[in-house]
Amino acid sequence: MMSDIANKFSVLINFPDLPPDELGKQAKELTKTLTFGDKSDLVMKELIVKMQSFPTWPKRKMTTIELLVFLEEKNLEEVYPNMWIALRIAVTTPVTVASAERSFSKLKLIKTYLRSTMSQERLSELAIISINKEVSKQISFDETIYAFVARKSRRVKF
Numbered sequence: 001m002m003s004d005i006a007n008k009f010s011v012l013i014n015f016p017d018l019p020p021d022e023l024g025k026q027a028k029e030l031t032k033t034l035t036f037g038d039k040s041d042l043v044m045k046e047l048i049v050k051m052q053s054f055p056t057w058p059k060r061k062m063t064t065i066e067l068l069v070f071l072e073e074k075n076l077e078e079v080y081p082n083m084w085i086a087l088r089i090a091v092t093t094p095v096t097v098a099s100a101e102r103s104f105s106k107l108k109l110i111k112t113y114l115r116s117t118m119s120q121e122r123l124s125e126l127a128i129i130s131i132n133k134e135v136s137k138q139i140s141f142d143e144t145i146y147a148f149v150a151r152k153s154r155r156v157k158f
Helices: 002-009 011-017 020-033 044-052 064-073 081-110 120-131 141-152
Strands: none
Touching: 002 011, 002 020, 002 081, 011 020, 011 064, 011 081, 020 044, 044 081, 064 081, 081 120
């Protein structure tokens, strides 16, 4: 899954080394990937032309984040809008996928067949505790119980 995404976005950092026909093929694939329905985030022909006229890179091989920072530092976002959009999507996609996968993995561990009757609120809270277990290890259960009892105390005062 992640390798497919990396392959589709690889044109953004490999374009200086690609022959024109391969650049066109990969740019078309990227444009198709970033299309929903009949609306695309990119204009393919403009993307290809801009990649072919891109200035010399400060260093030979750059990562997507370095290229994004380069465009921002040189104020080239408006000159290369399609690259700007594609690079922003490329650098945020893996983070989004990883956090979602981690959440579903934790939910799968928490909600087993035997626990299928728990409420949505409790399931969400258990998932948050499980995902942030480093923070939950620092919580003092005695202090938490004491604070809960102090708030919920229904003693009758004489």
